[in-house]
Amino acid sequence: MSVAPLSYEWWSIVLAGLCSLAIFSFLIRENAFYRFFEHLFIGIATSITIMMTVKTFIWPRMVKPLFDLDRLPFPDGTFAEPYNNLNLLLLMPMAFGSLYYFILSHRFAWLAQLVIGFSLGVAGGFAFEGTFNEIIPQIVDSFRTLYTPGVDLTTTEGFFAGIANIVFTFTLLASLSYFFFTFKRTDGSLVERSSHAGRWMMMCCFGAFFGSTIAARMALLVERLDFLLNTWSCTLFPFISICTG
Amino acid sequence: MSQRRYALDFLDRLDQRIIYLFVALAVGIPLISGYSLPPTRMSTAQAFFDQIEKLSSTKDKLVLISADWGPGGVAENRPQTEVAVEHLLRRRIPFAMISTYALATPFLESVPREVIARIELEEPQQKWTYGVDWVNLGYRPNGFLMIQGLAKSQDLHKVLEVDANGLQMGDIPLMAKVRTIRDVGLFIQITGLVGVLNSWIQYFQTQDYRPPFVHGCTSITIPEAYNFFASSQIVGLFEGVAGAASYELLLNSAFPNRKPGEAVRNNTSIAVAQMLIIALIILGNVGSMTRWLTDRLRPSEPLS
Numbered sequence: 001m002s003v004a005p006l007s008y009e010w011w012s013i014v015l016a017g018l019c020s021l022a023i024f025s026f027l028i029r030e031n032a033f034y035r036f037f038e039h040l041f042i043g044i045a046t047s048i049t050i051m052m053t054v055k056t057f058i059w060p061r062m063v064k065p066l067f068d069l070d071r072l073p074f075p076d077g078t079f080a081e082p083y084n085n086l087n088l089l090l091l092m093p094m095a096f097g098s099l100y101y102f103i104l105s106h107r108f109a110w111l112a113q114l115v116i117g118f119s120l121g122v123a124g125g126f127a128f129e130g131t132f133n134e135i136i137p138q139i140v141d142s143f144r145t146l147y148t149p150g151v152d153l154t155t156t157e158g159f160f161a162g163i164a165n166i167v168f169t170f171t172l173l174a175s176l177s178y179f180f181f182t183f184k185r186t187d188g189s190l191v192e193r194s195s196h197a198g199r200w201m202m203m204c205c206f207g208a209f210f211g212s213t214i215a216a217r218m219a220l221l222v223e224r225l226d227f228l229l230n231t232w233s234c235t236l237f238p239f240i241s242i243c244t245g
Numbered sequence: 246m247s248q249r250r251y252a253l254d255f256l257d258r259l260d261q262r263i264i265y266l267f268v269a270l271a272v273g274i275p276l277i278s279g280y281s282l283p284p285t286r287m288s289t290a291q292a293f294f295d296q297i298e299k300l301s302s303t304k305d306k307l308v309l310i311s312a313d314w315g316p317g318g319v320a321e322n323r324p325q326t327e328v329a330v331e332h333l334l335r336r337r338i339p340f341a342m343i344s345t346y347a348l349a350t351p352f353l354e355s356v357p358r359e360v361i362a363r364i365e366l367e368e369p370q371q372k373w374t375y376g377v378d379w380v381n382l383g384y385r386p387n388g389f390l391m392i393q394g395l396a397k398s399q400d401l402h403k404v405l406e407v408d409a410n411g412l413q414m415g416d417i418p419l420m421a422k423v424r425t426i427r428d429v430g431l432f433i434q435i436t437g438l439v440g441v442l443n444s445w446i447q448y449f450q451t452q453d454y455r456p457p458f459v460h461g462c463t464s465i466t467i468p469e470a471y472n473f474f475a476s477s478q479i480v481g482l483f484e485g486v487a488g489a490a491s492y493e494l495l496l497n498s499a500f501p502n503r504k505p506g507e508a509v510r511n512n513t514s515i516a517v518a519q520m521l522i523i524a525l526i527i528l529g530n531v532g533s534m535t536r537w538l539t540d541r542l543r544p545s546e547p548l549s
Contacts, residue, residue, distance in 0.1 A: 027262065027265050028262065045315075045348060048347055048348060048350075049347040049348070052347035052350055052384050052386070053347065053386045056383060056384050056385065056386060057386045057387070060406075060407075126389060126390075126393070126448075129447070129448075130389070130443075130444070130447030130448055131447070133446065133447045133448070133450065134443055134446050134447045134478075137476045137477070137478050138472060138473075138475075138476045138478070140476075141475060141476035141477070205468065208468050209465075209468055212464045212465050212466075212467050212468060212485075213464075213465050214519070214522060215464035215465075215485060215515065215519065216321065216437070216463050216464035216465035216485065218272070218514075218515045218518045218519060218522075219320040219321045219463070219464060219485060219486050219511070219515055220317075220320045221268070221269075221272055221518070222272050222276070222320060222486075222511050222514045222515055222518070223319055223320030223511070224320075225269065225272050225273050225276060225514075226276050226507075226511065226514075229273055229276055229277055230276065230277070
């Protein structure tokens with residue numbers, strides 16, 4: 001990859017590499033360089049989100065129709081169609097939503113609570129529908145037959161396919177039994193043993209979560225090192241062997 | 246009073262920075278050398294591939310790709326998006342990029358354009374055109390409210406209005422026949438963010454229609470994604486970089502002239518680093534075991 005020195009792209013790559021190195025400097029020890037870039041990243045990410053919301057929603061969907069900025073005038077200053085008075089209705093949700101900023105006032109904080117209450121009500125209603133859409137298929141799928149018909153248990157693949165539902169059902173029941181806290185358990189009882197088994201199953205699950213977390217972190221490291229070794233270093237030092245090869 | 250010394254005590258006192266150095270070397274050497282190991286074939290990636298193969302390229306239906314990842318997802322979600330986009334482009338199946346995540350904005354445009362530039366080099370006689378083969382619908386704020394709006398709209402042109410570049414929906418040939426969720430033949434959702442896939446699964450459907458869902462996730466969210474895969478709420482899955490690398494194998498088989506991408510090489514680096522971590526965990530435990538065995542075998546030895 002060749003980039004013209006001191007071009008916009010060249011500066012972008014060089015600065016990106018310096019930012020990455022600044023963050024990696026934390027591996028040696030906590031330092032001001034790292035802290036500065038950490039806060040810089042947080043600020044940039046937040047400002048991009050705000051600006052994109054303004055650019056893609058507030059400006060085209062609210063401000064432009066409200067202030068009549070989306071109608072193109074003819075050269076004589078007239079318009080093909082009159083201003084749509086229904087656009088003024090946008091003021092109502094805007095005004096109501098703006099009450100949220102009263103959270104900064106001790107005296108009028110109750111006005112913000114109106115907005116929060118409304119939001120919670122709407123979110124609760126939507127969540128009711130959403131949760132059913134998400135969870136019900138999973139509950140239905142949990143009712144599996146222990147016997148899988150048509151599977152040849154003499155082959156390795158068939159054997160594992162055959163016992164998959166048994167393992168699934170056992171894990172499900174054992175894990176559920178761990179969360180039975182509504183009656184007294186006695187030592188050696190079925191529920192107590194099942195709950196122990198459930199705990200082991202969950203430990204295996206947490207291990208899988210932890211392993212996948214490490215894999216994800218490694219992927220991030222690979223991407224950054226790939227950039228530093230193959231893009232950044234080749235932009236700064238195009239004559240080195242890995243770049244010319 | 247000095248502490249008792251053990252044979253492999255240095256393993257317990259190993260400086261973390263030495264481990265970081267080893268990990269950097271393990272990751273860096275395959276990246277510089279270009280050495281790559283063949284990835285494992287994954288049934289989940291095969292299922293993803295089969296879903297795209299099933300689609301017709303008659304341009305009646307659209308594939309909607311929700312790329313809900315930003316700079317933090319470049320490592321895993323970007324290769325996944327690239328291979329999915331490449332497959333769709335090669336099969337001439339029209340698709341639209343969209344996102345509910347603001348930081349994804351630049352990637353919605355750059356990923357398809359870079360993939361097109363690469364495959365146009367491989368197949369110079371073919372061209373892919375914006376508005377005909379693909380469209381960028383851009384970042385859409387308001388999360389699940391927007392998703393519901395898309396799902397329940399009787400005219401998507403009114404909901405979407407313009408694409409990311411300000412082009413009216415009516416002026417985009419690709420969108421001419423796309424009016425409701427029923428015109429979405431496949432929905433691809435790629436993210437590493439918690440809760441985003443859930444929102445799409447919860448709300449991107451009507452009472453009588455739900456497009457098939459396929460999903461790309463980062464390694465960290467694989468266990469959660471499997472819940473949806475097992476219950477057939479998603480019918481194809483990319484499991485981190487390994488999923489993208491496995492998909493590259495499938496693309497290489499389907500399109501023999503294809504040049505290998507970077508997912509396989511990155512997957513090799515991750516595999517080497519993981520092997521190193523396993524080795525370090527074993528070594529660390531050998532140190533602890535040695536300490537335990539020494540105490541058991543020579544319990545009465547006075548402290549020196």
